[in-house]
Amino acid sequence: MKILIIGGGNMGKTYARSLLRAHLVQPNDLMVLERSPEQAEKLKDENIGVVFTDASKCLDVADLIILAVKPQDSATLFAKLRPNTDPQQVYLSIMAGVTIESIQKGLGVDKVIRAMPNLPAQIGLGMTSYTASDAVTRIELVLVQNLLNTTGKAIYVDNEHAIDATTAISGSGPAYVLYFMEAMIEAAREMGFDESQAELLVAQTFRGAVELQMKNDLTCAEWISRVSSKGGTTEAAMNTFRATSVFEDIKNGAKAALARAEELGRS
Numbered sequence: 326m327k328i329l330i331i332g333g334g335n336m337g338k339t340y341a342r343s344l345l346r347a348h349l350v351q352p353n354d355l356m357v358l359e360r361s362p363e364q365a366e367k368l369k370d371e372n373i374g375v376v377f378t379d380a381s382k383c384l385d386v387a388d389l390i391i392l393a394v395k396p397q398d399s400a401t402l403f404a405k406l407r408p409n410t411d412p413q414q415v416y417l418s419i420m421a422g423v424t425i426e427s428i429q430k431g432l433g434v435d436k437v438i439r440a441m442p443n444l445p446a447q448i449g450l451g452m453t454s455y456t457a458s459d460a461v462t463r464i465e466l467v468l469v470q471n472l473l474n475t476t477g478k479a480i481y482v483d484n485e486h487a488i489d490a491t492t493a494i495s496g497s498g499p500a501y502v503l504y505f506m507e508a509m510i511e512a513a514r515e516m517g518f519d520e521s522q523a524e525l526l527v528a529q530t531f532r533g534a535v536e537l538q539m540k541n542d543l544t545c546a547e548w549i550s551r552v553s554s555k556g557g558t559t560e561a562a563m564n565t566f567r568a569t570s571v572f573e574d575i576k577n578g579a580k581a582a583l584a585r586a587e588e589l590g591r592s
């Protein structure tokens with residue numbers, strides 16, 4: 326089976342590396358199509374498959390095509406690919422917002438899987454949701470599921486609203502977590518730690534808290550109460566957070582991401 330990844334940026338490269346690392350495809354059967362000649366040159370030095378800049382030289386031989394360009398570039402891409410698409414091909418899109426129907430219409434194909442991964446896929450700790458059009462067979466879906474599993478955890482959902490919601494939670498989510506980390510690192514710096522000490526204190530705290538939460542049945546609120554001694558330091562911090570709108574602000578940020586995903590789907 327030949328796989329073509331279109332868009333050799335952050336996510337395109339992540340998929341190429343994961344597929345090769347998992348031996349799901351041989352280097353000769355993996356193709357990457359990149360529009361930018363400069364980026365294509367860089368990709369050639371990275372041993373992530375055969376690199377192309379011209380769709381007519383690689384599209385027709387591909388069985389599975391991964392669409393990893395920005396949503397704003399999708400219409401131009403579809404117009405370019407459409408004359409050479411084949412209804413037997415399976416298209417896997419990871420573009421935020423872009424609906425299955427618009428991919429089917431834009432490319433003139435039926436078999437479309439829409440997935441929303443996230444950046445930790447780079448280190449095998451990704452979170453992906455995916456769904457598929459009716460024309461995708463069970464065997465094709467399992468094949469793509471195996472592919473997604475090389476990047477971390479993946480769940481099947483039965484509607485595209487869940488894909489947009491995934492975009493707002495786990496797709497964009499790493500940025501929210503890193504923003505919180507950035508604030509704590511800045512606080513640690515202001516308390517006298519140097520940069521590397523501050524980063525270690527914060528990163529290890531996040532890792533520990535996440536592992537606790539994932540490996541046990543307690544809720545976040547229950548863990549918070551275990552950290553908080555009556556009249557102690559955590560309570561002082563939590564009272565300060567609760568006196569502001571930070572909790573609602575984080576939820577509102579995620580809701581803005583959902584609204585933007587839906588907007589991208591309409592444009």
Ligand SMILES: NC(=O)C1=CN([C@@H]2O[C@H](COP(=O)(O)OP(=O)(O)OC[C@H]3O[C@@H](n4cnc5c(N)ncnc54)[C@H](O)[C@@H]3O)[C@@H](O)[C@H]2O)C=CC1
Nearest residue numbers: 332334335336359360393394395396398402420421442444
């Ligand atoms: N960065 C992230 O954390 C995540 C991104 N996504 C989605 O993945 C997609 C790609 O995102 P990134 O990799 O971050 O973007 P990126 O900007 O790093 O990479 C996109 C690449 O596509 C290339 N490209 C654009 N038009 C093309 C065309 N017509 N033919 C061939 N190549 C073309 C660009 O030159 C660029 O190298 C987006 O649709 C985004 O919504 C999904 C989940 C997470």
Ligand SMILES: O=C(O)[C@@H]1CCC=N1
Nearest residue numbers: 421443492496497498
């Ligand atoms: O910011 C974005 O639009 C993409 C989708 C999820 C993460 N990055």
